[in-house]
Amino acid sequence: MKISKIYSNDDKFEDVIFSDGLNVVLGKISNKENLDSDSHNLGKSTLIELIDFMFLKELRKGHFLKDNFSKFEEHIFFMELKIKEAKYVTIKRGVANNTKIYLKIHKNSNQNYVEEDNWDYSKLPLTSKLPERNPKNILNELIGFNEILPYNYRKYITYFLRTQYDYDKVFKLSKFRGKDRSWKPALAKLLGFNGELVRKKYDIEKEINEKDKLLKEMESELKISMSDLNRLKTLMNAKKKKRDEVAEKIDNFDFYFKERDLNKELVEEIETEISELNTKEYNLKYDISQIRESIDKQTEFNIDRINKLFEEVNVHFPDQLKKSYDELVDFNKKITKERSNFLIENLEKKHKELEGVLSRLEQLNNERNEILSVLKEKDSFAKFKKYQLELVEIENEISELSNKLDNLKTLQDIFDEKQELKRELDSVISEEKSVFNSNNELFESIQNTFTELVDKILDETAILYYEINNSDNIEFEAKITSLDEDELTSKADGYSYKKMLCVCFDLAILINYNDNRFFEFAYHDGSFESMSDTKKIRYLDTIRNICEKYNIQYILTVLEDDIPRTSDGKLYNIKENEVCIILDDRENDKGRLFGFSF
Numbered sequence: 001m002k003i004s005k006i007y008s009n010d011d012k013f014e015d016v017i018f019s020d021g022l023n024v025v026l027g028k029i030s031n032k033e034n035l036d037s038d039s040h041n042l043g044k045s046t047l048i049e050l051i052d053f054m055f056l057k058e059l060r061k062g063h064f065l066k067d068n069f070s071k072f073e074e075h076i077f078f079m080e081l082k083i084k085e086a087k088y089v090t091i092k093r094g095v096a097n098n099t100k101i102y103l104k105i106h107k108n109s110n111q112n113y114v115e116e117d118n119w120d121y122s123k124l125p126l127t128s129k130l131p132e133r134n135p136k137n138i139l140n141e142l143i144g145f146n147e148i149l150p151y152n153y154r155k156y157i158t159y160f161l162r163t164q165y166d167y168d169k170v171f172k173l174s175k176f177r178g179k180d181r182s183w184k185p186a187l188a189k190l191l192g193f194n195g196e197l198v199r200k201k202y203d204i205e206k207e208i209n210e211k212d213k214l215l216k217e218m219e220s221e222l223k224i225s226m227s228d229l230n231r232l233k234t235l236m237n238a239k240k241k242k243r244d245e246v247a248e249k250i251d252n253f254d255f256y257f258k259e260r261d262l263n264k265e266l267v268e269e270i271e272t273e274i275s276e277l278n279t280k281e282y283n284l285k286y287d288i289s290q291i292r293e294s295i296d297k298q299t300e301f302n303i304d305r306i307n308k309l310f311e312e313v314n315v316h317f318p319d320q321l322k323k324s325y326d327e328l329v330d331f332n333k334k335i336t337k338e339r340s341n342f343l344i345e346n347l348e349k350k351h352k353e354l355e356g357v358l359s360r361l362e363q364l365n366n367e368r369n370e371i372l373s374v375l376k377e378k379d380s381f382a383k384f385k386k387y388q389l390e391l392v393e394i395e396n397e398i399s400e401l402s403n404k405l406d407n408l409k410t411l412q413d414i415f416d417e418k419q420e421l422k423r424e425l426d427s428v429i430s431e432e433k434s435v436f437n438s439n440n441e442l443f444e445s446i447q448n449t450f451t452e453l454v455d456k457i458l459d460e461t462a463i464l465y466y467e468i469n470n471s472d473n474i475e476f477e478a479k480i481t482s483l484d485e486d487e488l489t490s491k492a493d494g495y496s497y498k499k500m501l502c503v504c505f506d507l508a509i510l511i512n513y514n515d516n517r518f519f520e521f522a523y524h525d526g527s528f529e530s531m532s533d534t535k536k537i538r539y540l541d542t543i544r545n546i547c548e549k550y551n552i553q554y555i556l557t558v559l560e561d562d563i564p565r566t567s568d569g570k571l572y573n574i575k576e577n578e579v580c581i582i583l584d585d586r587e588n589d590k591g592r593l594f595g596f597s598f
Contacts, residue, residue, distance in 0.1 A: 001082065001145075001517070002020060002082040002520045002521050002553040003051065003079065003521055003553065003555075004017070004018060004080040004082045005018065005080040005111075006051065006054065006077065006078070006080075007078050007112065008075055008076065008077050009075065013075075013593070013595060014595075016047070016580055018553060019578070019580065020553055021548065021552075021553065022544055022547050023580040024556050024557075024579045025044045025556065025557045027044045027557070027582075027584070028559075028560045028583070028584040028585070029042075029585055030584065041597065042585060043593020043594060044583050044593070045163065045164060047557075048163055048525045048557075050077065051161060054078075054091055055153075056101065056126065056136050056139065056154065057154070058126065058127070068598045069095065071596070071598050072594075074096070076093070076095070077093055077095075078092050078093075078112075078114065079091045081143075083142060083143055086107045086108075088106050088107065088108070088111070089104070089105055090113055091103060091139070092113065098126070099125060099127070100123045100124065101123075101124040101125075101135035102119045102122055102124070103119065103121040103124070103138060103142075104116065104118075104120050121138060124138065136152055136153075137152070139153070148513070148517050148518060149518075150189065151189070153519075155183075155186045156186065157519070158173045160510070160522045161523050162502060162524050162525060163525050163526075164525050167495070167502045167526075168498065170501050170505050171476050171505075180202070181202030184198055184473075185198040185202070191443045191446060192442030192446075193440060194432070197428060197432045198474060200428050201425065201429060201473070204421055204425045207421050208418055208422060211415075211418040212418065214414060215414055218410070218411055218414075222404070224408060232401055232404055232405055239394055239397050239398050239401060243398065246390050247391060249387050250391060270368045271368070274364050274368070277360060277364070278361070281354065284350055285354065288347060291347045295343050432472075432474070433468060433472075436474065446464065446509060447464045447465070449508040449511050450463075450464040451464070453503075453507055453542065454500065456542045457500055457504065457535060457538045458538075459538075460481075460482060460483075461481045462479065462481065462501060463478070463481060464476075464477070464478050464505065479501075483497070496530045496531045499526075500531075500535075500539070503522075503539075510552050511552070514551075514552075520551065520552055520553055521552065521554070522552070522555070525557045528562055529562060536562075536564035536572070540564075
């Protein structure tokens with residue numbers, strides 16, 4: 001897949017037609033004061049963002065089209081892709097309706113579909129959940145990307161659309177959102193490894209972390225921990241034993257009371273009824289309190305405020321609102337009156353009921369005292385009551401312990417699940433290490449290509465490799481063997497070296513895939529800057545050779561002042577057919593990408 005053409009419904013935007021080989025986006029600065037300004041003022045850096053947008057990137061804050069929406073609202077852009085010989089796909093996407101995508105398949109290049117109404121796919125929702133309506137999924141299948149990799153083309157496109165901010169790291173670009181698990185499995189698969197194993201490891205670790213978090217939250221909320229299990233079981237047994245002892249003493253007291261013809265059952269019945277009536281008394285007093293509070297808090301209908309509101313609105317709807325106003329006032333008065341009557345009636349009813357309860361309580365207390373007065377052994381009965389209370393307390397403690405043990409069972413289940421996940425994780429890590437240490441022809445070929453390209457451009461030895469870190473995660477590295485990271489950072493041309501490591505990695509991938517179902521292009525913005533002329537020439541010569549030998553399309557942004565000179569002082573010859581667009585800083589803005597500044 002290559003980029004064939006980009007154009008717009010706005011004539012100020014000059015058509016950009018790309019060749020199959022080297023394409024130079026050339027920027028010319030006539031006003032030297034602009035040399036230090038952001039090069040996107042011309043548009044050479046903005047072009048890569050536009051291409052990414054046309055490859056169906058979701059529009060978010062920070063994107064120039066989003067941040068300058070009013071200036072681009074009427075723009076509709078078209079990008080023509082070359083899938084293979086005699087097969088092209090044009091993508092149509094507007095700025096205003098940027099979530100509705102149009103696709104057209106055609107046989108010839110350099111078409112103009114600005115006025116086209118007949119599209120193979122129309123108004124496709126950008127983020128549709130239906131595969132047959134999702135434009136990214138459809139484009140993925142049209143390209144054939146799904147035939148060689150299990151991921152969508154968008155997962156990898158950032159390697160081949162590197163902006164000026166994507167050269168700090170070879171593998172993890174600034175555009176990658178989220179943690180390693182969101183991109184590293186896809187990278188592993190791209191390099192010929194089992195990306196599914198890498199993904200599985202991250203997923204299991206995520207589950208383990210979630211189980212850990214859940215355990216801590218539950219322990220905190222329930223105020224128990226896994227270490228309490230044995231202690232609680234022992235305490236439960238002790239409480240049950242104590243309960244049985246107290247129950248036996250109560251049974252002995254039952255026999256004692258029967259011997260004296262004391263109707264214990266009658267005593268318990270009275271005690272039970274007194275307890276129930278005490279509860280009822282409390283509830284009735286609470287209800288009475290609430291009813292009184294409701295009566296005190298009744299609010300009057302604010303007639304003046306409503307009248308003022310109606311007067312303001314009445315300007316537009318006088319008759320209708322006047323009627324509504326009168327009805328609302330009458331309705332409120334009626335409801336307020338009915339509610340007051342109901343509350344007063346209910347209050348009287350509760351008072352009467354409370355009087356009955358208090359009267360019955362007085363009666364029962366007298367009966368109980370009469371029965372107890374016949375007891376000659378008051379101390380024995382007091383001891384009996386003490387045992388009863390102790391038994392109730394023990395039963396409550398046993399119930400509480402039982403609940404805690406049930407909760408601990410839940411914690412134990414979660415803990416067991418976590419342990420099973422850990423065993424599964426160990427198995428995956430073991431398998432992953434075995435797989436990564438096995439022969440991988442694709443990765444070895446990419447390594448060799450990478451080393452060769454760095455040597456040709458920088459005259460340095462560089463290696464591409466992986467290692468397994470202390471967390472058993474795969475880390476991919478790209479380094480120049482003669483320089484450590486600190487030296488690479490401090491070296492005068494260190495950043496340009498970092499850029500070249502990124503460039504050479506991307507090219508090594510393209511060379512080793514070399515398939516029209518994969519990307520056959522790379523767009524590197526700003527990779528040319530800050531290099532010595534000698535290395536720039538090596539860079540350009542190497543790119544030309546790669547484009548010709550492997551049929552790869554390469555897009556490079558260059559300022560005219562950055563074009564290198566040969567050893568005899570002559571400007572390096574960039575051919576006319578290699579320049580896809582020239583951008584400049586003329587005062588009328590016609591030389592800028594969109595024909596205006598923003």
